[in-house]
Amino acid sequence: xxxxxxxVEIARAVGVSKSTVSAVMRDPEKARQASPATRQRILEAxxxxxxxxxxxxxxxxxxxxxxxxxLDACNFGSYVAExxxxxxxxxxxxxxxxxxxxxxxxxxxxSQIRSLQTHRxxxxxxxxxxxxxxxxxxxxxxxxxxxxxxxxxxDSLSGAxxxxxxxxxxxxxxxxxxxxxxxxxxxxxxxGQGKLCRAGFxxxxxxxxxxxxxxxxxxxxxxxxAGKDIFRDWLERGKPESAVxxxxxxxxxxxxxxAYIQNVRIPEELSVIGVxxxxxxxxxxxxxxxxxxxxxxxxxxxxxxxxxxxxAPQQPPEIQTLTPELMxxxxxxxxx
Amino acid sequence: xxxxxxxVEIARAVGVSKSTVSAVMRDPEKARQASPATRQRILEAxxxxxxxxxxxxxxxxxxxxxxxxxLDACNFGSYVAExxxxxxxxxxxxxxxxxxxxxxxxxxxxSQIRSLQTHRxxxxxxxxxxxxxxxxxxxxxxxxxxxxxxxxxxDSLSGAxxxxxxxxxxxxxxxxxxxxxxxxxxxxxxxGQGKLCRAGFxxxxxxxxxxxxxxxxxxxxxxxxAGKDIFRDWLERGKPESAVxxxxxxxxxxxxxxAYIQNVRIPEELSVIGVxxxxxxxxxxxxxxxxxxxxxxxxxxxxxxxxxxxxAPQQPPEIQTLTPELMxxxxxxxxx
DNA sequence: TAAATATGATGGAACGTTCCACTAATTAAA
DNA sequence: TTTAATTAGTGGAACGTTCCATCATATTTA
Numbered sequence: 001x002x003x004x005x006x007x008v009e010i011a012r013a014v015g016v017s018k019s020t021v022s023a024v025m026r027d028p029e030k031a032r033q034a035s036p037a038t039r040q041r042i043l044e045a046x047x048x049x050x051x052x053x054x055x056x057x058x059x060x061x062x063x064x065x066x067x068x069x070x071l072d073a074c075n076f077g078s079y080v081a082e083x084x085x086x087x088x089x090x091x092x093x094x095x096x097x098x099x100x101x102x103x104x105x106x107x108x109x110x111s112q113i114r115s116l117q118t119h120r121x122x123x124x125x126x127x128x129x130x131x132x133x134x135x136x137x138x139x140x141x142x143x144x145x146x147x148x149x150x151x152x153x154x155d156s157l158s159g160a161x162x163x164x165x166x167x168x169x170x171x172x173x174x175x176x177x178x179x180x181x182x183x184x185x186x187x188x189x190x191x192g193q194g195k196l197c198r199a200g201f202x203x204x205x206x207x208x209x210x211x212x213x214x215x216x217x218x219x220x221x222x223x224x225x226a227g228k229d230i231f232r233d234w235l236e237r238g239k240p241e242s243a244v245x246x247x248x249x250x251x252x253x254x255x256x257x258x259a260y261i262q263n264v265r266i267p268e269e270l271s272v273i274g275v276x277x278x279x280x281x282x283x284x285x286x287x288x289x290x291x292x293x294x295x296x297x298x299x300x301x302x303x304x305x306x307x308x309x310x311x312a313p314q315q316p317p318e319i320q321t322l323t324p325e326l327m328x329x330x331x332x333x334x335x336x
Numbered sequence: 337x338x339x340x341x342x343x344v345e346i347a348r349a350v351g352v353s354k355s356t357v358s359a360v361m362r363d364p365e366k367a368r369q370a371s372p373a374t375r376q377r378i379l380e381a382x383x384x385x386x387x388x389x390x391x392x393x394x395x396x397x398x399x400x401x402x403x404x405x406x407l408d409a410c411n412f413g414s415y416v417a418e419x420x421x422x423x424x425x426x427x428x429x430x431x432x433x434x435x436x437x438x439x440x441x442x443x444x445x446x447s448q449i450r451s452l453q454t455h456r457x458x459x460x461x462x463x464x465x466x467x468x469x470x471x472x473x474x475x476x477x478x479x480x481x482x483x484x485x486x487x488x489x490x491d492s493l494s495g496a497x498x499x500x501x502x503x504x505x506x507x508x509x510x511x512x513x514x515x516x517x518x519x520x521x522x523x524x525x526x527x528g529q530g531k532l533c534r535a536g537f538x539x540x541x542x543x544x545x546x547x548x549x550x551x552x553x554x555x556x557x558x559x560x561x562a563g564k565d566i567f568r569d570w571l572e573r574g575k576p577e578s579a580v581x582x583x584x585x586x587x588x589x590x591x592x593x594x595a596y597i598q599n600v601r602i603p604e605e606l607s608v609i610g611v612x613x614x615x616x617x618x619x620x621x622x623x624x625x626x627x628x629x630x631x632x633x634x635x636x637x638x639x640x641x642x643x644x645x646x647x648a649p650q651q652p653p654e655i656q657t658l659t660p661e662l663m664x665x666x667x668x669x670x671x672x
Numbered sequence: 673t674a675a676a677t678a679t680g681a682t683g684g685a686a687c688g689t690t691c692c693a694c695t696a697a698t699t700a701a702a
Numbered sequence: 703t704t705t706a707a708t709t710a711g712t713g714g715a716a717c718g719t720t721c722c723a724t725c726a727t728a729t730t731t732a
């Protein structure tokens with residue numbers, strides 16, 4: 001770490017000036033200030049001596065750290081993992097590195113950002129839904145003129161660039177599948193971010209001449225336990241619906257789990273369709289039918305967008321929506 | 337990003353030299369080269385002008401980047417997410433940032449490392465099992481004298497510092513629980529890293545006066561499909577065992593899934609115990625009984641160890657083992 | 673042949689810090 | 703009172719790059 005060769009040592013070894021070495025190292029192809037012969041000698045010496053450019057020195061001179069910071073709300077493990085994979089693959093091609101920062105509380109996020117800023121990242125990404133408490137502090141980054149792109153559901157941070165999955169299409173896809181299976185009484189269990197899909201959901205209902213009244217719209221929380229609650233409630237209400245659409249797969253898995261415990265057959269008595277298509281969705285019993293969100297693609301698209309914005313920081317915010325996809329598995333079937 | 341105030345601008349504003357500002361900014365408490373009065377004026381001006389130290393300049397001078405790189409083999413999403421959470425929480429306290437790097441192939445890993453090295457990270461972490469192909473290139477880092485700690489199963493990279501979970505105890509815990517449930521014929525389905533638990537497993541068998549012959553030791557692959565294969569094979573062999581121990585929860589979930597499809601009751605006909613306790617383990621039906629690996633703690637311990645090694649790089653490799661814990665859920669019961 | 677241009681290379685300032693050798697002024701010790 | 707020690711602060715070199723102005727030398731053009 002400390003005893004690495006520098007550009008001047010190579011210069012000395014080869015017998016040229018450090019400027020020449022610098023030019024060749026930065027871009028061997030079009031370093032017109034060096035003859036092919038010296039270029040070769042420099043490249044060869046650099047390889048032999050194990051030269052690795054010092055990014056700190058470059059950052060200082062060029063005012064660019066080649067670092068991108070990602071703020072991870074840490075509310076869903078495997079989802080973020082996939083997104084980061086996509087981000088990583090894109091950034092790598094452009095020689096940027098990803099600084100990963102996980103936060104829990106607003107004050108912690110703030111101190112993390114302060115610490116991150118000493119590294120002068122060229123851009124910022126956020127992943128996961130940005131709940132109210134964090135909006136102000138992240139919003140401040142944008143006001144300060146930082147390049148920032150969020151990977152999120154549609155309603156996260158207004159005024160910021162974002163990549164998300166078309167919520168209307170999610171609702172449409174879910175409704176279409178459920179109707180095609182023959183369901184006429186559907187439980188729409190989605191609060192928070194899930195509300196955004198409702199327009200698409202109802203649109204599809206209308207298109208297939210189904211009155212909205214046949215659906216029960218239930219505002220709910222989120223998470224595994226919330227899923228269990230939804231199921232219990234459905235049971236207590238006397239199983240009026242034959243299918244349930246729920247906004248994320250964690251909640252859907254809660255429904256499946258409680259159904260298993262209460263010995264209610266899925267999908268015979270209740271069809272379940274989720275949203276996300278997480279790592280575990282296909283592992284559930286029965287395998288969960290769900291609306292797949294292209295997590296890797298979201299990460300990749302966000303990284304591309306961020307790179308664009310870093311090149312042209314004054315551009316107005318950009319929004320990109322990707323299309324979800326129905327993953328037909330075993331938790332949906334015809335009603336009895 | 338570009339128009340941030342520097343130490344000299346503060347110096348000018350306050351009317352002192354940049355050295356004084358530097359000293360105060362680095363450690364306001366014990367900057368004995370400044371009187372309380374000037375210290376206050378400097379601090380105040382820094383706050384007012386929004387000063388943020390430039391880490392690139394610091395890195396250059398101090399030869400320390402305050403960056404730690406993590407090499408992520410990307411073979412299990414939510415596991416890594418938890419580990420990173422632990423790593424992050426510890427590093428944050430010491431003002432280090434995490435550079436997250438995901439790799440797929442050896443050549444890609446190599447180019448990633450080269451790119452990372454330009455940032456001169458102060459230390460390295462690896463997470464996930466390091467398969468053969470990657471050992472050489474990661475091993476080279478250690479030879480080069482880099483501080484490196486791996487979070488892994490026991491057999492990853494010899495000669496390197498590591499934090500892992502006591503494999504003997506994993507086997508012991510699993511055997512004990514299965515025997516306590518009353519099982520006498522057990523299928524031990526664990527290849528690769530799972531082989532390490534076998535000693536502990538057999539030890540517990542012996543302690544409870546069970547002949548090893550009552551167990552079937554099956555070398556297997558890994559992943560969801562491998563789990564399904566294990567179940568099908570068990571079925572074809574005529575269900576000789578009443579319980580199965582399998583090395584990871586993904587595989588266990590394959591068993592559960594296939595059992596559900598084939599309509600075999602778990603745990604009535606087959607008890608299943610896994611290892612990991614991933615995000616999804618409790619969501620399966622039935623909820624998976626498993627040996628919990630303290631993923632967050634592993635990350636935290638690895639980060640602590642790395643910080644120690646960064647301070648004293650010449651120390652011999654250090655190994656730390658954490659203890660697993662039985663999570664008793666619904667996939668294990670008494671044999672019929 | 674003289675002037676203009678292209679080619680290959682150089683030296684040094686600058687980026688924002690830290691750190692060391694100094695100094696000036698004040699206080700304590702002899 | 704003289705000397706020594708402490709306190710508060712300064713100026714400048716150094717870290718490893720990039721980039722610009724400059725300069726020979728060789729080649730082309732008028």
